[in-house]
Amino acid sequence: MLSHDRVWAAIDTLAKINGMSPSGLARRAGLDPTTFNRSKRIAGDGRPRWPSTESISKVLEATGTAIGDFVMLMTPPAMKDRLGGTAAATPLLQTPGNGNGFDEDGLPASGRWDEVPFPGSREDGIFALEVSGNSMLPHYRDGDTIIVSPNSPIRRGDRVVVRTRAGDVAPWILYRRTTRTIELHPIGHERTKRVVPIDEIDWISRITWASQ
Amino acid sequence: MLSHDRVWAAIDTLAKINGMSPSGLARRAGLDPTTFNRSKRIAGDGRPRWPSTESISKVLEATGTAIGDFVMLMTPPAMKDRLGGTAAATPLLQTPGNGNGFDEDGLPASGRWDEVPFPGSREDGIFALEVSGNSMLPHYRDGDTIIVSPNSPIRRGDRVVVRTRAGDVAPWILYRRTTRTIELHPIGHERTKRVVPIDEIDWISRITWASQ
DNA sequence: GGATTAAAAGGAATATATACCGGGTCAGGC
DNA sequence: GCCTGACCCGGTATATATTCCTTTTAATCC
Numbered sequence: 001m002l003s004h005d006r007v008w009a010a011i012d013t014l015a016k017i018n019g020m021s022p023s024g025l026a027r028r029a030g031l032d033p034t035t036f037n038r039s040k041r042i043a044g045d046g047r048p049r050w051p052s053t054e055s056i057s058k059v060l061e062a063t064g065t066a067i068g069d070f071v072m073l074m075t076p077p078a079m080k081d082r083l084g085g086t087a088a089a090t091p092l093l094q095t096p097g098n099g100n101g102f103d104e105d106g107l108p109a110s111g112r113w114d115e116v117p118f119p120g121s122r123e124d125g126i127f128a129l130e131v132s133g134n135s136m137l138p139h140y141r142d143g144d145t146i147i148v149s150p151n152s153p154i155r156r157g158d159r160v161v162v163r164t165r166a167g168d169v170a171p172w173i174l175y176r177r178t179t180r181t182i183e184l185h186p187i188g189h190e191r192t193k194r195v196v197p198i199d200e201i202d203w204i205s206r207i208t209w210a211s212q
Numbered sequence: 213m214l215s216h217d218r219v220w221a222a223i224d225t226l227a228k229i230n231g232m233s234p235s236g237l238a239r240r241a242g243l244d245p246t247t248f249n250r251s252k253r254i255a256g257d258g259r260p261r262w263p264s265t266e267s268i269s270k271v272l273e274a275t276g277t278a279i280g281d282f283v284m285l286m287t288p289p290a291m292k293d294r295l296g297g298t299a300a301a302t303p304l305l306q307t308p309g310n311g312n313g314f315d316e317d318g319l320p321a322s323g324r325w326d327e328v329p330f331p332g333s334r335e336d337g338i339f340a341l342e343v344s345g346n347s348m349l350p351h352y353r354d355g356d357t358i359i360v361s362p363n364s365p366i367r368r369g370d371r372v373v374v375r376t377r378a379g380d381v382a383p384w385i386l387y388r389r390t391t392r393t394i395e396l397h398p399i400g401h402e403r404t405k406r407v408v409p410i411d412e413i414d415w416i417s418r419i420t421w422a423s424q
Numbered sequence: 425g426g427a428t429t430a431a432a433a434g435g436a437a438t439a440t441a442t443a444c445c446g447g448g449t450c451a452g453g454c
Numbered sequence: 455g456c457c458t459g460a461c462c463c464g465g466t467a468t469a470t471a472t473t474c475c476t477t478t479t480a481a482t483c484c
Binding site: 021022023024033034037038039040044052054 | 433
């Protein structure tokens with residue numbers, strides 16, 4: 001989905017990546033420098049104000065940013081520093097579930113990440129998680145590596161990694177998705193299914209591969 | 213980037229996917245049914261008119277569509293590969309079990325192979341198999357891709373692909389290996405374990421990855 | 425400290441997208 | 455044929471984003 005604050009956050013991040021302020025970014029895109037002012041993001045009556053699609057288009061054009069990259073900026077695990085990155089190794093978080101390894105934006109915090117040889121440039125936003133414990137047998141065994149692709153579209157039945165606002169990071173099977181909640185089924189036998197309100201979800205990313 | 217006609221094309225496609233017309237989609241999203249009319253997409257003076265970001269957000273919300281899916285709809289060759297990454301091509305055999313497609317060394321013979329985006333050149337010997345049928349649930353589902361690496365060392369407990377002299381190609385779990393026989397356990401519930409004499413084995417290769 | 429510059433707030437004017445309205449077209453049902 | 459409903463066009467009114475302008479704040483340089 002597309003939320004008001006994330007669109008604006010993505011614009012701020014895009015400006016920062018390109019070494020500009022929001023007003024500088026607007027000017028560079030041929031817009032009025034005040035277009036992205038924080039004071040223009042919420043109307044006087046509290047109603048949220050959105051940037052127009054055309055303004056977003058101009059900003060992408062001006063910075064040479066692909067729409068997919070912009071989506072990454074809106075998606076927390078899609079990190080800003082990946083935009084211009086060149087490295088090809090995939091970050092590996094070895095101890096999922098403890099809520100660490102990610103910064104407050106849900107991005108992998110540097111310093112806590114190892115790397116694993118798997119294709120996928122930083123632009124893809126792909127990262128890896130190492131499974132600890134055997135609670136997800138028979139699907140994943142202790143030590144298995146799962147590859148997470150934040151930009152892959154997610155369909156019902158897909159295996160996903162979910163991070164909650166509480167900081168839990170765990171694999172699930174996405175079952176039912178409504179506008180307010182998502183239903184997650186466990187991978188493996190030891191856990192039970194959950195119905196989680198959307199606002200408690202930090203991010204969801206699809207699991208595309210798993211080591212055997 | 214984000215172009216005017218692609219945004220509108222994506223809205224049309226999104227409507228069609230959900231079995232609606234553009235006006236029906238607008239109504240469903242709580243917008244005026246004429247919002248997406250073709251007559252509203254270009255102003256009288258020829259100036260392009262864009263849907264607002266808020267309208268796009270409402271449409272995604274109403275159809276339960278992720279922003280990533282919408283981007284895919286905007287991308288002309290709606291990339292079908294669900295890998296989400298850029299990767300080299302790996303030979304893919306789509307109909308395992310027929311005994312063909314491999315040369316006498318057990319490596320993929322050219323001419324009969326499709327390709328799938330996964331890293332690994334033919335020099336690595338890496339190839340892919342597409343799972344047909346659900347006999348290996350819950351491990352592999354119909355359509356899953358498994359990556360086979362003939363040069364990886366094999367240990368007990370590993371998941372392997374075995375080709376017999378009879379020409380069968382199938383995934384197994386390697387269990388016990390003696391000088392004369394190997395014991396193979398099934399992947400999934402529908403099959404039973406086998407003890408196979410070594411001389412009936414054409415080759416064994418380890419499964420290193422599986423698409424999810 | 426004073427000058428300069430960039431950034432941002434806040435208000436008014438303008439530009440642009442949406443809502444609303446009436447009418448035309450087309451397909452399906454009676 | 456006639457009705458109904460969905461869809462779309464074209465015009466006007468309204469809502470909303472942007473522009474333009476002025477003022478304030480903050481950082482930098484002299």
